[in-house]
Amino acid sequence: MKLFKLATALAFGLCVLSALANANAAEDRSIRPFKAQVPQAALEDLRRRIAETRWPDRETVDDQSQGIQLAKIKPLVEYWGASYDWRKAEAKLNALPQFMTTIDGVDIHFIHVRSRYPNALPLIMTHGWPGSVFELLKTVGPLTDPTAHGGRAEDAFDLVLPSLPGFGFSGKPTDTGWAPDRIARTWAELMKRLGYTRYLAQGGDWGSPVSNAMGRLAPAGLLDIHINLPAIVPPEIAAVLAAGGPAPAGLTEKERATFDALSASAKMGNRSYAVMMGTRPQTIGYGLMDSPVGLAAWMLGHPGFSRWTYSESDPEKSPDEVLDDITLYWLTDTATSASRIYWEYGGRSPAFAGPEMTSEISLPVAITVFPGESYRAPETWARRAYRNLIYFHEVDKGGHFAAWEQPELFSAELRAAFKPLRQDK
Template sequence: MEPFKISIPEQQLHDLSIRLKQVRWPSNFSVEPWALGTDRSFLKRLVDYWSTEYNWREQEAWLNRFPQFMEHVDGFDIHFVHVRGEGTSARPLLLTHGWPGSFVEMLELIPYLTTPSLYGGHAEEAFDVIIPSLPGFAFSSKPIRPGVGSKYVATLWAKLMDRLDYERYLVQGGDIGAGVSTWLAFMYPERVMGLHLNYIPGSYKPPLTPNTPSVSEEEQAYLDIVAEWLDREGAYSALHRTKPETLAFALSDSPTGLASWMVEKFQGWSDCDGDIERSFSLDHILTNISIYWFTNSIASSMRIYTEGSKMPLHFTEGQRVTVPTGVSLFPKELPTPPRSWVERVYNITYWEKANKGGHFAVMENPKLFAEHLNHFFHSLSI
């Protein structure tokens, strides 16, 4: 295990600067902002800020304030943040990000979890926080063969926690991280003490047989909402899953294109009431995008959709996630199933609605997110 510091070569910064100044904008089209995708005026302002005001070196220094490491696991160099909690009884908590996020989206959560005494809590409530970068994301190495989906990543995380000498631990995830965390809890129930989700994995499907309850009206209404949402908003996922290489060439060559592809999700999936800057600063948005750009990881990040689709979270009769599971419901999250649908497989012991937040709740309001984690994890008898 080796300490890791982010240090982007000056040549990469120079190359990015040139590309941002040589954008060829598409022809204009009069349409309501964000109605057909990324808003032109916002993207122009974002790219101009990226080119003229955004200071990567300042952001890099901030990122490097968090202890980071590299560990070789099953042929992968796994990048991760590891911050130990105050006191002597901190419980290990493994957090897994998704797309289009990265380890960056969870960094502002860390102080609330590792030093609760600074925020009105007690030292004995602290966590040791571990935040790995998924294979193919950020500074983790990129898969060169098929098969690296959420289930396989869960086996990597179990081995990483072995290396860190954590025999038992808590797990949390949203987006792709929700799938990884669910697989961890399902495959390693003797090690995972508690599972927290702020998103129910999109591939989740409980068993539906003559021996299981029929679909209720509430559950069918949810399934109808999902079908409508996929028709209206699911094009990105279908493309990632089926033809990621086609898009990868464009996004790997154009930082403006990359920003457009990603920022539309941050706007559309957050609780921002249409104004993305109500939820995220331009610096926060661009630091996340810059990580993708400097590591050239957009292609490999999309491939996890392809690999994950080969082994979805489809459960058969009798299969259960027995680990105590907590779910936090944020009002602007993607379609969320009713509790009954989730309880067909998961052992739900905490089901709590938040009054604000969306798909990127940990980024939008880390303090509120930490409160939910504390309420659930400290309710467990472990």
């Protein structure tokens, strides 16, 4: 009987392995053209839902400590329901070459813009949450056509801008395990399918742990990574912050300033959204998937998103850009699937990578620190985290969504960061 059970188990296991092998072999590896085409009925339903919003009463404080303020979100929503035009956002996407390919059972949507200049360096860039490929679109011109934006022909890049699994027009994973390492392997496969044998990776927000994972896994052809959210808080500092303790002795002036900023942010609950998505993404999804205003309020609860949206330094900025992003989440029904990346990452924010994410990276690493970031990472911490840090630069403007906020400066930073690779060719 035992032998029979063992034989049965072995036969079943072989069947499973055979099925998996057949599934992988059967996976459509083609790269298919894609156009964004949202049905008009979906846009009409969105406006109807906005018009039927049940508003909460006003907050009882004069700041955002209870969440996005009613006086800030209500005018934005009123414009969203009455005047905002999604078709213009759709046209922005459709003006660029878009594609779809299936990797590891999930459809991956991506924008692929080849530069007209020979010897352009291929670069894959990863967006974050509550961002999307929209946050990277302003860099397409400066990076692929540098001579029109103050650069040189030899500064050109080919750009690959994928939508994270579960985000935007990419497919929604139906299994678990879609943490940064699996996404990194997916991106490596994507670059391989595109025929690139040498390329670079860049990311901020979730693009930071994904790019770190790519650097650690070092797939064939990856030369260098650049990140603009260097999540490099030393373990002993992270432990003190978690306990709510005072700043340790011996910190430099910059380290102390960073510690104080992180401590203040923790006391204000600025990352409460990450805690919720990291523990109960399904629960919050029931509300976010049913109410467009609830979705907008949740996304605007991200400090970097909210600060940029309501930037006092740029009062003329159109609300369309942030609504393009929020509307994309709504129309693709991805509020819940996008939230799960926090759960997959063990409930952590991408702003706090453990040392295991960086200590094994031997590839060259470049970092740009923007002043409006979640925290300004000191160079001393960066050099502890990355043993092959070849570029570290602090700039004077821009924030968490650096490519969106300061596309020209962001692009200039990438040219400078990756310049040694061109010289070494």
